[in-house]
Each structure stands twice: as C-alpha cells, then as structure tokens.
Amino acid sequence: xxxxxxxxxxxxxxxxxxxxxxxxxxxxxxxxxxxxxxxxxxxxxxxxxxxxxxxxxxxxxxxxxxxxxxxxxxxxxxxxxxxxxxxxxxxxxxxxxxxxxxxxxxxxxxxxxxxxxxxxxxxxxxxxxxxxxxxxxxxxxxxxxxxxxxxxxxxxxxxxxxxxxxxxxxxxxxxxxxxxxxxxxxxxxxxxxxxxxxxxxxxxxxxxxxxxxxxxxxxxxxxxxxxxxxxxxxxxxxxxxxxxxxxxxxxxxxxxxxxxxxxxxxxxxxxxxxxxxxxxxxxxxxxxxxxxxxxxxxxxxxxxxxxxxxxxxxxxxxxxxxxxxxxxxxxxxxxxxxxxxxxxxxxxxxxxxxxxxxxxxxxxxxxxxxxxxxxxxxxxxxxxxx
Amino acid sequence: xxxxxxxxxxxxxxxxxxxxxxxxxxxxxxxxxxxxxxxxxxxxxxxxxxxxxxxxxxxxxxxxxxxxxxxxxxxxxxxxxxxxxxxxxxxxxxxxxxxxxxxxxxxxxxxxxxxxxxxxxxxxxxxxxxxxxxxxxxxxxxxxxxxxxxxxxxxxxxxxxxxxxxxxxxxxxxxxxxxxxxxxxxxxxxxxxxxxxxxxxxxxxxxxxxxxxxxxxxxxxxxxxxxxxxxxxxxxxxxxxxxxxxxxxxxxxxxxxxxxxxxxxxxxxxxxxxxxxxxxxxxxxxxxxxxxxxxxxxxxxxxxxxxxxxxxxxxxxxxxx
Numbered sequence: 001x002x003x004x005x006x007x008x009x010x011x012x013x014x015x016x017x018x019x020x021x022x023x024x025x026x027x028x029x030x031x032x033x034x035x036x037x038x039x040x041x042x043x044x045x046x047x048x049x050x051x052x053x054x055x056x057x058x059x060x061x062x063x064x065x066x067x068x069x070x071x072x073x074x075x076x077x078x079x080x081x082x083x084x085x086x087x088x089x090x091x092x093x094x095x096x097x098x099x100x101x102x103x104x105x106x107x108x109x110x111x112x113x114x115x116x117x118x119x120x121x122x123x124x125x126x127x128x129x130x131x132x133x134x135x136x137x138x139x140x141x142x143x144x145x146x147x148x149x150x151x152x153x154x155x156x157x158x159x160x161x162x163x164x165x166x167x168x169x170x171x172x173x174x175x176x177x178x179x180x181x182x183x184x185x186x187x188x189x190x191x192x193x194x195x196x197x198x199x200x201x202x203x204x205x206x207x208x209x210x211x212x213x214x215x216x217x218x219x220x221x222x223x224x225x226x227x228x229x230x231x232x233x234x235x236x237x238x239x240x241x242x243x244x245x246x247x248x249x250x251x252x253x254x255x256x257x258x259x260x261x262x263x264x265x266x267x268x269x270x271x272x273x274x275x276x277x278x279x280x281x282x283x284x285x286x287x288x289x290x291x292x293x294x295x296x297x298x299x300x301x302x303x304x305x306x307x308x309x310x311x312x313x314x315x316x317x318x319x320x321x322x323x324x325x326x327x328x329x330x331x332x333x334x335x336x337x338x339x340x341x342x343x344x345x346x347x348x349x350x351x352x353x354x355x356x357x358x359x360x361x362x363x364x365x366x367x368x369x370x371x372x373x374x375x376x377x378x379x380x381x382x383x384x385x386x
Numbered sequence: 387x388x389x390x391x392x393x394x395x396x397x398x399x400x401x402x403x404x405x406x407x408x409x410x411x412x413x414x415x416x417x418x419x420x421x422x423x424x425x426x427x428x429x430x431x432x433x434x435x436x437x438x439x440x441x442x443x444x445x446x447x448x449x450x451x452x453x454x455x456x457x458x459x460x461x462x463x464x465x466x467x468x469x470x471x472x473x474x475x476x477x478x479x480x481x482x483x484x485x486x487x488x489x490x491x492x493x494x495x496x497x498x499x500x501x502x503x504x505x506x507x508x509x510x511x512x513x514x515x516x517x518x519x520x521x522x523x524x525x526x527x528x529x530x531x532x533x534x535x536x537x538x539x540x541x542x543x544x545x546x547x548x549x550x551x552x553x554x555x556x557x558x559x560x561x562x563x564x565x566x567x568x569x570x571x572x573x574x575x576x577x578x579x580x581x582x583x584x585x586x587x588x589x590x591x592x593x594x595x596x597x598x599x600x601x602x603x604x605x606x607x608x609x610x611x612x613x614x615x616x617x618x619x620x621x622x623x624x625x626x627x628x629x630x631x632x633x634x635x636x637x638x639x640x641x642x643x644x645x646x647x648x649x650x651x652x653x654x655x656x657x658x659x660x661x662x663x664x665x666x667x668x669x670x671x672x673x674x675x676x677x678x679x680x681x682x683x684x685x686x687x688x689x690x691x692x693x694x695x696x697x698x699x700x701x702x703x704x705x706x707x
Contacts, residue, residue, distance in 0.1 A: 025476035028469060052479065054472040059510030063465035066507065069458050070433070070469025076476045078469070096458050202431050202454045202470060203477060205487050212457035213444035223446070 009181040011142040011174035015081070015107045015167065016041035017181075018149035020051045021189035024105075025076035025196070028056040028067035032086040033119045034171035035109035039081055053079075061086035065093040065104075072102040073211050075201030077153075080104065083171060084111035087125045091132070097164045098133030099227055100212055103156035103198065104164045107149065108136075110272065110323075111171040112356040120357020121171040123271060123324040126300065127332045133227045134164040135234055136301040138271040142179045143251070145169040148298075150184070151238075151245050151253060153193045158241070160233040162198065168300075170273040172357065188248055231302050238299060255304035257296040258311055260286055264293035266369055267312060269337050270321040271297050274353070274360045278321075281365035292369050297333070305340035313344050319368060320350035321360075321377070353377035389588055393424040400452040402430065407443040407450040412617025414581040414607035414624065415439050415523050419494060421584045422521055422603075423453065425591035429489040431470055432456070435463035435499030438530045439523065454489070461503040463493045464511035464520060471516040490595055491518040497538035498528045500604075501564045505537075512571040512600045519594045519601045522564065525609035533612040537562045540632075542680060543664045545612070550667035555676060560683070568602035569638050575601035577637035577646070581608065582624035586635055586646050593639065606633045614663020623661060630658040631688040642698040643691070652688070655681045 009017065012035070019027070019042050027046075029039040045051040054071075058064045064080050072078040082090065087108065097104055113124040126136055137152060139145040145167060152165040169175055184192075200209045215223055235255065242253040259275075260282050261267065268278055275296040285292045295311060297304070312318055318341065322331035330338065334350030341348055351373055353360050358378050367373050402423040409416055415438060423430055434440045434457045443450040444457065458466045470491050477483035495504055500522035508520060527545050528534040535548040539557045544550040548557040568576045575597035579587040587605065594601035606627055608620040615623050627633035628647065632655065635647040655677065659665040668676050 025480075026469060026472045028472070054476045056468055056472045057514065058465060058468065059506060059513075063462060063468070063507050063510055066458055066462035066465035067469030067472065070456065070466035071473035071476070072469075073456060074431075074470045074473035074477075075482075076473035078473075093459060093462065100458070202456055203473065203483060203489065204454075205429070208452055208454045210444055210449035210451050210455045213446040213449060214441050214457075215446040219446045 006180040006182055008178050009142055010037065010176050010178050011139070011145045011169045012037035012109065012176065013041050014142040014146040014181045015149050015169070016045065017183055018146050018189070019079055020045045021184070021186045022077070022079070022150065022153050022193050023051050023190070024053045024079040026054045026056065026068070026071035026078045028058045028064045028071070028078070028080050030058050030061045030064045030082070030086060032061070032083045034111055034175045035081045035083040035086070035107065037175060038107050038109070061090040062093060065090040065097060068104045069093065069097050069100060069102045072104050073100060073198070073202050075196070075198065075203045077196035078104050079106065081107035081109070083109040084113055084125045088113060088128055091129050094129050094134060094164065095132045096212070099223070101162040101230065102164060103162050105149065105153050105156050106164060106166050107145070108166045108168045109171045109175040110168050118356040119171070121173055121323070122355045122357065126166070126168055127324040127326070130301065130332060133231055134166055134301065135161075135231065135299070136166045136168055137299055138297065139167065139169045139174060140273060140275050140296060142174055142177070142181050145174060146181055146183065147245065147249065147251055147253065150189055150192060151241060154241050155234065155238055157196060157198070158233070158237045161230055161237055163230055168272070173273040182249070184249055192245065192248060234299065234302050235304060253298060255299040255307055256311070257298060259294040259296065261293040261295070261311060261315075263291055264315055265291040266317045266319065267293045267295060267315050268319050268321055268365070268368065269295045269297065269333065271300060271333060272323065274321060274323065277360055277362055278365050281362045281369070284362070285366065285369060290369065300333070303336050303340070305336070308337065308340045309344060312341060312346055315346055318346050318348045320348065321368065322350060322352045323354045325352050325355065351375060351377045389585055393421065393588065396424045402451065402453045403443065404450045404452055408445070409438060409442040410611060410617070412610040412620050413438070414525065414609065414620050417584070418521070418523050418581045418587070418605050418607050421587050422492065422591050425588040426490055426595055429453070429487070430492050431489045433463050433467045433470060433491065433493045435493070435495035435504055436460035437496040437499055439494055439496070441530060460499055462507045463495045463499055463504060464508040467491050467493045467518045467520070468511045468514065468516045471518055493518060493520040495520070495522055496529070497522060497524040497526060497536050500524070501537035501562055509571065512568065512573050512602065515599050517599060519591070519603065521603045521605060523605055523607040524564070525607045525612060526561070527609070527612050529609045529612040538564065542668050542676065544667060545664065555673070556664070556667065565604045568604070572641065573600040573602060574598055574640055575637070578604045578633065578635055580606040580624045580628050580633055580635060582621045582628060583635060583647060590637060590646070593637070612664070614666070615661050619661060626653065626658045626661070629653045630655050630684065632658050632684050634688060634691055636691060636695065643694040644698065645692070645695050652685070655684055
C-alpha cells in the first residue's frame with residue numbers, strides 16, 4: 001500500500017465513493033442524520049456526471065425502500081441509505097424486500113431510535129429489523145464501510161442469496177470521522193461487482209412474472225423457510241467472495257474477526273466502531289500480561305454461531321458488549337452469543353454500553369475486563385431515579 | 387377497427403387479467419382492469435396495492451396475471467411504480483431496454499390505497515413527475531377488510547366502522563375530493579371515470595397513456611357486498627352515480643377541465659341512494675332533510691365543476707396553469 005493511494009475520507013464519503021464506483025442504476029433517497037452525507041455526496045457525483053444512476057428523491061424512507069424494491073425487481077441495480085427513524089419507518093418494507101429477494105444494498109448510519117429523539121450512535125435501529133431476513137454487516141471504520149459496500153453488492157446479488165444487504169457504520173463515529181481510506185481503482189470495482197442480473201426481472205419481455213403474491217397457510221411457511229435458507233447461504237458465500245476481494249485489495253474479511261485469542265481467558269464480543277477501541281485496550285492489557293482478546297462480529301445477520309463457538313469453546317469467560325438494549329430481556333448480541341455457546345463450558349456475561357452516542361473509552365474496556373462494571377457501562381447515577 | 391373490437395382483440399389469446407380469480411360475483415373491479423389494460427397499445431407492467439384485486443388474483447402458487455405484475459404493500463404502490471419507472475430510464479440510458487419494448491407502468495389501487503394510506507406515496511410520485519398511470523378503483527370503503535369507512539366513503543353511508551344506528555346516520559363526514567387533490571399536483575392528465583362508461587374510460591386511458599408525465603384516473607367501481615346492491619345491477623348502479631351527477635365524468639388535461647359526459651337531465655339523488663343497503667337508513671320520511679342536503683351538495687359540486695369547465699374554454703394565461 002502506497003500512502004499516496006490513501007484518501008482522507010469520512011465513512012459517509014467512503015461509502016459514497018464506493019457507490020460512485022459501483023455506479024448503481026437507481027438510488028432512491030431520503031435524508032436523515034447521520035446518513036445524509038452519503039446521499040449528498042452521491043447526489044453531487046450524479047450532478048457532476050461522475051455517477052450515472054437515477055437519483056429518485058422520494059418523500060419518505062418508506063417510499064425509498066418501496067421504490068428500491070420496484071427498481072431492483074425491474075432489473076436495475078439499486079442502492080439506498082438510511083438511519084434510525086428512517087429504518088423504523090421503512091421496516092415494514094425491509095421485511096418485504098427480503099421476502100421478495102430484492103438484492104438492494106443499503107448503507108446504514110447507525111443511530112439511536114427515538115425516544116427521546118437523539119441523532120447519535122447506537123445499534124437499536126439495526127436490532128429493530130434483526131428478524132427481517134436482510135444481511136447486516138458491521139464496519140469497524142471507514143475503510144471497512146467502503147470495502148463491505150463493494151463486497152456487499154456482489155453478496156446481495158449471489159443467486160443463492162438474493163437478499164438486501166445492509167452495510168452498517170456507527171453514526172458520527174464513522175459516518176462523520178475522516179480517516180485514511182484506500183480506494184480501489186474504479187475499473188477494479190466495476191469488474192468485481194460485474195453486471196446486475198436477476199432471474200425474470202419485471203421488465204423482461206416474453207416472460208411475465210407475478211412478484212409478491214398472497215400466500216396462505218398452505219404455502220407461507222415453505223416460502224419463509226426459503227428466505228431463511230437464503231440468509232444462511234451467506235455463511236458460505238461471504239467468506240468465498242471475501243477471498244476474491246482480498247486478492248484485489250489485500251484486505252481480508254470474514255464473518256467475524258478474532259483478535260489476540262491465543263490462550264485468551266477473557267474475550268469480549270462486540271460490533272462496530274467500539275471494536276477499534278477494544279483492540280487498543282486488548283493490546284495494552286496483553287502487554288501487561290493479561291490473557292484477554294476480542295471477537296469482532298462482522299456479519300450480525302446471518303450470525304456465525306458455529307464459527308463463534310469454534311473460536312470460543314475453550315475460553316472460560318466471554319463478555320458481550322451490546323450497543324442496544326432489549327428491555328425486559330437479554331440484549332440482542334448477548335442472546336446470540338449465549339445461544340451459540342450453550343452447552344459449552346464457557347461463562348457468558350454481558351453489558352450494555354453507549355446508548356444514544358455515549359462514548360466507550362479505553363478505561364471503560366479495562367473496567368469491563370476487570371469485572372468492575374455492572375449491567376450498564378458508562379451509565380451515571382446507578383441505580384437510576386425514575 | 388371499433389374500440390370494442392380492439393379491446394376484444396387485445397384480450398384474445400392471453401388476456402392480461404385472466405378469469406379464474408376469486409373476486410366476488412358482480413364485483414366491478416375486473417371489468418375496469420380489463421378495460422384499462424386493453425386500452426394500451428403497448429406492453430404494460432402492473433403495480434398493485436394490497437386490496438381485493440391483489441388478494442383475489444394472486445393466491446400462491448396461482449396467478450391470474452399474464453402481464454408482469456408486482457405487489458409490495460398497501461400504502462406504497464406509487465413508490466414502487468416510481469422505482470420501476472426509474473429502472474426503465476436507467477436501463478434505457480445504458481441501452482438495455484429497446485424503446486419498442488418499453489412497457490407502460492400502470493398502478494391499480496383501491497380507495498384505501500389511494501385516498502388514505504397511499505396518499506403520501508401517490509403525492510410524492512405525482513410531484514416527481516414519474517411516467518405512470520395510477521388507477522384508483524374507488525368503491526368507497528375498505529371492502530377487502532370487510533367494509534370499513536375510508537376517506538372516499540360518502541356522507542351518510544353505513545359501514546362497519548361508521549354504522550348507522552339510533553344515534554348515527556352512518557358516516558358523518560364528506561368524502562375527500564381525491565380527483566381535485568391529484569389535479570392540484572399540476573400533472574398532465576387527471577380524469578374521473580366510471581366502470582359503467584367503458585368507452586369513456588378507454589378513451590381516457592389512451593389520453594393518459596400519451597401524457598408526458600404522471601396520469602391519475604379515479605374510477606368509480608361498484609362493490610355488491612359493500613354497497614349492498616344485487617350483483618346483477620352493478621353497471622346500473624354506476625350509471626345512476628353518473629346520471630345523478632354524484633360522480634361526474636370529466637378530465638383535466640394540462641390544467642384544462644372538460645366534461646366528457648353530461649347527463650341530459652340530472653336524475654334525483656334517490657336513484658343512486660335507493661338500491662344500496664348502505665343508504666337504506668336515510669330513506670325514511672324522517673330523514674328527508676338529510677337526503678335533500680345530499681342533493682344540494684351534489685348540485686353545488688356539479689355547478690362548481692361546470693363552472694371550471696366553462697372557464698377552461700377561454701384561453702388561459704400561463705400563470706393560471
């Protein structure tokens with residue numbers, strides 16, 4: 001990597017650059033903080049002739065995803081972006097996009113759900129559509145947001161997958177923070193993603209097809225099972241595509257990323273930008289002789305349960321950090337990890353951190369490893385007065 | 387060739403909407419759909435909002451559609467159509483869609499999917515100027531879920547959520563004027579039509595198809611179950627709506643209003659109300675004033691519409707359009 005090939009880009013700009021290089025046919029958009037820089041940057045690319053897609057300025061996120069389904073099924077490569085309330089508004093249609101096997105790629109700038117209204121990061125928006133059947137990949141930084149957008153485009157369109165892919169990046173922490181990002185050559189990206197091809201698009205002549213029919217108890221279950229299988233197919237398809245991407249970029253990706261697990265006795269599991277902070281803390285603690293490590297989950301949906309169990313089987317203590325709560329129940333990532341490790345001898349505990357954009361500091365991570373925090377990391381005044 | 391022969395010829399072989407669907411006996415929807423689709427001289431792609439038409443024609447693994455058809459949800463048919471239209475433009479630009487193979491985008495939605503839950507998506511798509519025809523089959527209530535009031539339900543109609551009773555005359559509010567709302571978007575073509583007047587409907591589809599931009603057609607469509615009329619008199623019911631001027635047939639082309647049919651003599655509103663069970667509670671002598679009020683409203687609306695049509699006969703300045 002030559003330093004001159006690096007560009008100083010925010011995560012939002014990096015994804016917009018990926019979109020320019022992919023050059024999708026249709027991009028229905030609706031603004032919402034902190035995603036807006038993505039669509040603004042892309043809109044300028046279109047205005048300047050650097051990208052050629054149809055930018056459709058719809059009147060809501062619900063319509064953004066609806067228009068995306070229409071164009072993706074019509075036979076046009078389609079991308080969009082959203083955050084938080086926007087995802088909540090389009091949630092109904094996100095489920096349907098997965099059910100209709102529309103390979104839409106969507107950038108998600110993760111942001112806390114209202115209320116109270118807030119614009120900063122947590123993962124409650126992603127978790128809201130956890131069970132929608134879409135792929136959710138989490139980036140640690142701007143470079144990963146870029147790479148996963150390119151990779152995600154191929155993944156979405158794989159015949160055995162054919163599902164929406166959400167590339168999630170933490171709002172502000174990634175979307176608005178400038179970092180050095182290595183971009184591939186435009187031609188390399190075009191070649192990697194190839195042409196958009198789906199079976200029997202609506203605009204195909206001579207083969208009229210019915211998309212989105214009505215299914216009663218005699219077929220609904222089987223159709224849902226097919227969707228589940230399609231999402232599970234990502235567990236094989238993503239690592240395979242990532243190999244090709246690594247040859248192109250020198251950057252490898254997997255469903256998850258183990259970090260300093262050799263002889264680890266205490267391992268954190270987390271998603272998103274916090275994993276960068278955790279890596280620094282792990283390095284410091286390892287230097288001090290502490291047997292700690294990290295597993296970063298890249299693919300939250302599908303969840304790589306078998307791969308995680310394989311990695312953590314012999315680890316005595318696993319600590320899950322969730323950036324979303326499930327009031328009245330186990331936080332989503334913790335529930336996932338506990339399920340993956342059930343039957344193993346591993347002790348799984350969990351903490352919720354960072355709701356509404358509260359930062360996770362390296363000292364917080366050290367406190368977590370040291371067992372000095374309760375259920376919530378960085379929460380003031382516990383127990384809370386109600 | 388006569389229009390009737392043309393429509394028949396286009397249905398020969400594989401009709402766009404085949405029989406065997408499960409719409410009710412006497413339902414007005416299939417005749418509207420067939421007339422609309424038969425009036426296109428080029429291929430079509432159909433976008434369908436959730437509703438009777440969707441449910442009754444696509445029970446998996448069967449379909450009654452011989453044209454490309456897509457349904458996503460209830461409120462977003464116009465947004466889905468926006469995406470299909472954008473895809474068309476994108477494919478055309480990269481020479482992946484020859485112009486002679488380019489299908490027209492036609493939306494079918496009921497009044498729920500148009501007047502109410504679908505209004506935002508429709509408004510957005512009209513404002514953005516997508517090239518599509520939105521057809522509302524307006525049967526004046528949520529019939530698919532069992533006859534609940536909608537924004538299209540007329541004053542006084544009894545529905546399951548605006549039932550008549552000792553303390554109720556049925557729906558207490560006026561319906562909204564959806565056609566006027568569409569007109570307010572300054573789109574090139576808007577019209578009202580009725581399933582009874584198929585020739586008028588067919589001509590309107592042709593003009594809508596030729597429009598350089600969005601077109602909106604509001605088509606009064608009878609529902610035997612929801613209106614409470616005998617299945618065999620559906621066309622007569624729609625005819626009564628037109629002859630009483632309850633449902634005027636008109637079009638607005640580039641902002642100019644024109645009546646496409648004018649009854650020789652406006653029939654009294656009872657001709658429209660009487661055969662329908664949903665209005666039966668209004669027809670006793672104790673509610674003569676209510677019926678007289680409906681009559682006055684129809685006359686006022688008709689006069690206002692005629693006045694708009696007369697105004698359109700004089701040359702318009704640019705600022706008026």
